Amino acid sequence: MNSDTAFVTDGLTRHFGSVVAVDHLTVEVQAGEVFGFLGHNGAGKTTTVRMLNGVLAPTSGTTRVLGLAPTEQGPALRRRTGVLTETPSLDERLTGRENLEIYAALYGVPRREIAARVKELMEVFQLDDRAEEKAGDYSKGMKQRLALARALIHRPELLFLDEPTSGLDPVATRQVHDMITHLSHDEERTVFLCTHNLDEAQKLCDRVAVLEHGKVVALGTAEELARKLGRGQRLELKVAPGDEETALRLLQEAPGVSASRENGAIVASGAGGETIPALVTSLASAGVRIYRVAPQQASLEDIYFALQGEQEVMS
C-alpha cells in the first residue's frame, strides 16, 4: 500500500451464517479517486462499508484503510472517514443545528470550532434558514443534505456514500451530484460511492467495481469494462427510407461489425473511432443517403446488464 492509496482490501469476506455477504473482495482505491461500487440491493455494498470502517469484523481477508487496520484501529480510522448511511439516520427530534453540533463533538471537532463549522456547513448545504427546525420536519432532500453535512463535519479524507440519492427527486439528486463533484474535484477527497444507479456511477465515478452476490465481477473504468466485454463503441445511423437494406448489408459485410435495426435507426456494434469514416464513405459511395451519424459509447447500463447476463449463464 503506497501513500497514494486510500484503501486496499485482499480477499475480504463476510459471512452471516450460511449467507456470504461479501466474497473475497480485492480492490485498491487511489487517494482522490471517486470509486463506484455498483450492485443491486443486497449485493454486499453496505456490509463492505461497515467492514472498511471497523464497524463490522470480516470473517476472513485483510484490509488497510488510510494506512490503518479497521478492526484494531477503528476509532482512529473513523476520525478520518465520513459515512453517509443509506437512510439519513438523523435524530429527527433534534433540530438540524443540534444534529450537526452533537456529531461534531462525537467526531472530536474542537469545541471552540463547532459553532463556526456547523454554520459553514448549514450555509454550504443551503439549510441555514431552517437550522432551528426539527430534522423530522425536513423534506427528504433536506434530510439527505443534512446527513451529508454531518458526514463532512470533521473534514474526512475518505468519504463513503451509501446510495446518496436514493428516493430523491431530480432537483435534489442534481444538488447531491454537484456536491460530490465539488468534494472530489475542488477538495480532493476520496469518495467511495455505493449505488445501484448506473447513470449516477457513469456521471461521477473514475472507476467502478460491479458487485454481484458479494463478489466483484468487473472492475475498471466504463471504457475498460466495455472493451473487456466486447461492447465497444456503437454507431447509430439514420438513412433515407429505401436505403436501409443496402446500408444494413454493407455494414454487416464490414469486418468486426454487426448491424441491426433498433427504434427506426440502424445500429452498428463494433463500429467506432477510426472505422467510422471508412464505413460512412463506403455507404455514401454505394448511394446510401445518410441523414445522421451518431457514434455512441456503451453505457454503464449496457455493461451492467451484459455482466448480469453473463452471471446468469454461468450459474
Added chain:
Amino acid sequence: MNWNAVRALVRKDLKVVFQNKGVSIPLIMAPIIILVALPVVVAVLAPTLGDMGATGSAGGMLQGLPGSQAALAGYDEAQGFVVYVLVYMLAPFYLILPVVSAMSIACDSFAGEKERKTLEALLYTPTTDGELLLGKLLSAWLPALGIAWGGFIIYSVMVNLAAWPVLGRVFFPTTMWVILAVWVAPAAAGLGVCATVLISSRARTFQEAYQLGAVVILPVLMLLIGQVTGVMVLSIWLVALLGLVFWAIDATLLWFGRRTFRRSKLATQM
C-alpha cells in the same frame, strides 16, 4: 476515555428522550403519584385513623404485621399507622422510581435508536465501544438519580406535612431513608440501567426491551411484599445490606456488559 464524546452522547440522548412523550410523561407522573399523591391520601385519612384504631381496624392490622412492633415502638396506634405507611410501606415504591425511570430511558437508548434507525450513524463515529456503553449508561442513570434525589426532597416535605396533624412534629427523613436515598437509590437506578442497556442492545424495539427489562423490578416488588405482609420490615442494617447487594449486582452487570458489548454485534442487528 474521550469525555467530550461521552458528554455529547449523554446530551444527545437526554435531548431526544425528553422530547419523547411516551417516556417523559411517565417520568413526571410516576413521582407525582408515589411521592405527592400517596402522602396526600394518608394526610386526608390521618384524622380518621384514631377512630379506625378505636374500632380495632388499624391497630389490628399493625398487630398482624410480625415485624412492625419493634419499628413502631413509642407511637400510639394512629401515629404508628401513619409512620408505618409513610416510612416503611412506601419505601419500596420509592425505590421503584429510579429503577423504572432508568429502564424507560435506557430502553430508548439502544432499542429506540434501532427503531428510529439512528444507531448506524452513531456506530460510524470514532467513539470506542467503552465510550458508547458508558455514554448510554450515564444518559439513563443521571436522570434516574436526579428523579430519585429530587423525589426524596419532595417526599420529605410531603411526609412531614401529611403526618403533622397526627405527629405534630418534623420526623422525616429518618436515618433509614437517608441511607435509602443516598446509598440504595443510585444502586437501584444502576440496576435498571445496566440490565436494560444489556437487554435493549439485543432487543429490536423499545417495547421488546421494556418487556424484557421489567424483570428487574422483581427484587423491589419482593421488598414491597415484605413490607405489606410485615415479614421483612426495613431497618437501617437491612437497607444498607440491600444497597450493597444492588451495587454488587451492578458491578457484575457492568463487568459483563463491558466484556460483551461490541458495536459489531449491534451492526449485525441493523
